Amino acid sequence: MINRRTFLKKLGLVMAGGMALGGYGFxxxxxxxxxxxxxxxxxTWPTGHRTRIAALxxxxxxxxxxxxxxxxxxxxxxxTLNPDLIVLLGDYSAGHPWVTGDVHSRDWSKALSGLAxxxxxxxxxxxxxxxxxxxxxxxxxxxxxxxxxxxxAGIAVxxxxxxxxxxxxxxxxxxxxxxxxxxxxxxxxxxxxxRGVDDLTGTLAKAGDSAPVILLAHxxxxxxxxxxxxxxxxxxxTHGGQVRLLGYSPVVxxxxxxxxxYGHIVETAPHPGARPRHLVVSGGLxxxxxxxxxxxxxxxxxxxxxxxxxxxx
Numbered sequence: 153m154i155n156r157r158t159f160l161k162k163l164g165l166v167m168a169g170g171m172a173l174g175g176y177g178f179x180x181x182x183x184x185x186x187x188x189x190x191x192x193x194x195x196t197w198p199t200g201h202r203t204r205i206a207a208l209x210x211x212x213x214x215x216x217x218x219x220x221x222x223x224x225x226x227x228x229x230x231x232t233l234n235p236d237l238i239v240l241l242g243d244y245s246a247g248h249p250w251v252t253g254d255v256h257s258r259d260w261s262k263a264l265s266g267l268a269x270x271x272x273x274x275x276x277x278x279x280x281x282x283x284x285x286x287x288x289x290x291x292x293x294x295x296x297x298x299x300x301x302x303x304x305a306g307i308a309v310x311x312x313x314x315x316x317x318x319x320x321x322x323x324x325x326x327x328x329x330x331x332x333x334x335x336x337x338x339x340x341x342x343x344x345x346x347r348g349v350d351d352l353t354g355t356l357a358k359a360g361d362s363a364p365v366i367l368l369a370h371x372x373x374x375x376x377x378x379x380x381x382x383x384x385x386x387x388x389x390t391h392g393g394q395v396r397l398l399g400y401s402p403v404v405x406x407x408x409x410x411x412x413x414y415g416h417i418v419e420t421a422p423h424p425g426a427r428p429r430h431l432v433v434s435g436g437l438x439x440x441x442x443x444x445x446x447x448x449x450x451x452x453x454x455x456x457x458x459x460x461x462x463x464x465x
Contacts, residue, residue: 177395177446182217182439184449185226187233189456190416192430196364196383197459203319205366206235206269207453209388212280212438213260214246215253223263226437230267230452236319237271240264240307241388242278242331242370244298247440257301265305271317273307274326278370278389279346280440282334292335294349310368312351314358322459325359327382329369352377366457372412375431380421384457385431390414392435392448401448405440414448 197203208230212218230238244260267273277296282288285296299309308315310328317326330349337345352374359365364383369375372387392414393401404413411417417431434453439445 177444181445181449182443185229185437186449186451187229187454188435188451189454190432191456191458192384192416192432193458193460194364194383194430195427195460197457198322199459199461201320201322201459203237203322203457204233204235205237205239205386205455205457206230206233207239207241207386207388207432207434207455208264208437209241209370209434209453210243210247210278210391210436210438210440211240211260211264212247212436212440213244213255214248214251214438215255217251217443218246218255218260218438220255220259220263223260224266226452227264227266231269233452233454235269235454237317237326238267238269238273239326239368239386240273240275240302241368241386241434241436242276243280243388243436243438243440244278244302245280245284247280247438248442250439250443257298261298261301261305261307264302264307267307271319274315274328274368275302275307275309276328276368276370277309277311277331279331279333282331282349283336289336294330294334311349312355314355314365316360316363323363325363325365327355327359327365327367329355329367329374332369332371332374350374356381371406372431372433373406373408375412375417375419375429378429380427380429383427383430384455385429386434386455387412387431388434388436390433390436391438391440391445392433394439394442394445394448396447 314327332348333346334349335347371389437450
């Protein structure tokens with residue numbers, strides 16, 4: 153039988169360990185930065201052809217967690233990775249009240265203006281960009297205030313639109329989906345529901361041919377609906393759950409839970425002859441709800457799209 157002194161000693165160790173883990177998750181990991189790399193092999197890319205994409209997601213600009221100076225540092229490191237294409241996956245606005253100071257859209261967009269890649273910098277907006285724009289909420293339509301800020305910084309913003317991209321003789325479409333949780337609606341019970349401004353069918357209908365499509369979608373929940381022409385979907389939103397242990401996140405802001413929480417996911421549509429479809433979900437850079445991260449540090453996500461023969465995938 154354990155005595156009182158031993159019990160109190162062990163309790164003290166448990167409490168000290170908990171405080172240490174809490175301090176790390178609150179004060180250390182949110183300020184880390186890593187480069188997370190994924191290689192995606194596609195038979196719709198020319199064999200041996202490589203296109204490098206750098207993705208920045210969920211910046212959630214605010215002080216002290218994501219100040220303009222920190223964003224500029226992330227921008228500088230992103231440029232050193234020699235991406236062919238840079239994509240921004242939404243949620244530039246702060247997503248929690250634990251801030252010592254707001255960062256205006258003119259400041260975070262100016263910090264992002266330093267991004268540079270041969271095939272350009274392309275962006276979509278996220279749910280927090282919509283939720284924090286009260287005028288857009290009342291109007292029921294965009295653009296939200298972050299969009300002209302990005303465009304003024306020379307960054308193309310897509311809402312249910314696409315553009316043709318040519319890389320070393322290979323042509324593909326880059327599409328950007330409107331946010332799937334954009335508009336907050338309240339039922340008579342007071343419970344919040346959300347209405348999206350996304351139009352996947354209308355977006356892909358703008359493609360002038362059957363060239364492969366890379367889709368930017370802030371939330372990954374659209375993935376089961378994407379057709380075969382979309383060879384790769386890039387998303388953020390989940391932050392990898394912000395807390396992730398042994399490949400599992402206890403809380404994920406997705407109706408699919410851990411299925412699309414983080415990383416490179418490959419699925420095949422349930423019809424004969426369907427190609428494998430690829431989704432990469434970035435762990436993001438900032439914080440939402442609470443400024444805590446554990447097991448999923450802020451990241452610059454690098455995706456190398458490589459052409460492979462069909463039987464090599």
